[in-house]
Amino acid sequence: MPNLNIQNLESYIMFYGRQKCKPDEFFQGDNLRKNDIFYYIISGTGSFTSSRHHAVKLKAGDLFYVPRNQTCSFQADHDEPWEYFWIGLAGYGVNESIKASNLPNKNFLRQIQKTAFYQTLNDLYQCLTKKKTLLNNLQISALTYQLFYHLVKDFPNHPPVRKTPKNDQYQIAINYLQQNYTDPSCNIVELCNRLGVSRSFLYSLFRKNTKISPQKYLMQLRMEAAKKELQNTTSNLKEIAHKVGYGDEFTFSKAFKRYSGVSPNVFRGN
Known part of the structure; x- marks a missing residue:
């Protein structure tokens, strides 16, 4: 019988949420909880700054990433403040999977709406907001692994x-x-x-x-x-x-x- 030596890619959800920001609302993300957080912009615009990167303007359809143990900041636009949802993840597999994508190169992705990664991210968020049952928990686990599969497949870490x-x-x-x-x-x-x-x-x-x-x-x-x-x-x-x-x-x-x-x-x- 073949011996499958599969690397442990444990990944799980720690928290999630959604927020419609006020004009110029600012957040300083001192991410000391050893979690990685994905923020997907539902509407509006804002700016995002992460360690070793310049500030960028982001809008609806974009995603930004707050890595564990890194300081990031982001601010809603004055005229069109953004609304976003976020998912915080932990586990060894999260870090390894993100490293295999090109997300850490800039800590954001533009206009991901038509990708399988976004579809899975949105499905995962919708599941998280539902009543917790065994069936729903199993679906959350399955979608979490699918999320990283599509992240690496849709946005592979090509050489710069x-x-x-x-x-x-x-x-x-x-x-x-x-x-x-x-x-x-x-x-x-x-x-x-x-x-x-x-x-x-x-x-x-x-x-x-x-x-x-x-x-x-x-x-x-x-x-x-x-x-x-x-x-x-x-x-x-x-x-x-x-x-x-x-x-x-x-x-x-x-x-x-x-x-x-x-x-x-x-x-x-x-």
């Missing part, structure tokens, strides 16, 4: 590329989009995570080299491929949509009409 010349970063970005545009999960947020750069940096990189945004470049790849399919094949719209990175023909048709000025059927008939 900050010292890569901008021209090389641009070429890496172009190659990624050209090779993956047929995959519906290919998007600009994922590209930024792979490069370790912000969306604004990537935008300026594309504007300088292509005169269009990375989102428009991705759209162009998909639409020009769709045109070739419409002209040269008899594939139906559902098949073409899947071939060029869309989950359904309705979304594809709307995008094609915005791009080309006519519907796919009209284009094919010309």
Whole structure:
């Protein structure tokens, strides 16, 4: 019988909560309880500062991370104060799993709403707010491990590329989009995570080299491929949509009409 030598990845929830902050409400996080805390921003904006990192502006859809034994501070915006929920975790597995992701590189992640990691985080929080039963407790345990699985899978700890010349970063970005545009999960947020750069940096990189945004470049790849399919094949719209990175023909048709000025059927008939 095979002997499975599986490392102990014990992880468990210590506390959780939710808060709608007042304008300019400030929190100094001296995290001395040896817990790691995830904060997900539900609405509004604010700023976040952690050890060895500059202050950053974060908004709804972003997540920030307060590591154990580190001092962090965060403040709600004056005009649009944020609301967030948090989950505090402990256990050897928490620390090891987070280290395997790129979260410790900056202690925040931008626009995670469409990731499996966020879906699991939200499901976990919803379970925590329910009445505690054996079934619910088992689900909380299962979701806790799923959370770290998706964190490492969605945001792996790639080697830093900050010292890569901008021209090389641009070429890496172009190659990624050209090779993956047929995959519906290919998007600009994922590209930024792979490069370790912000969306604004990537935008300026594309504007300088292509005169269009990375989102428009991705759209162009998909639409020009769709045109070739419409002209040269008899594939139906559902098949073409899947071939060029869309989950359904309705979304594809709307995008094609915005791009080309006519519907796919009209284009094919010309």
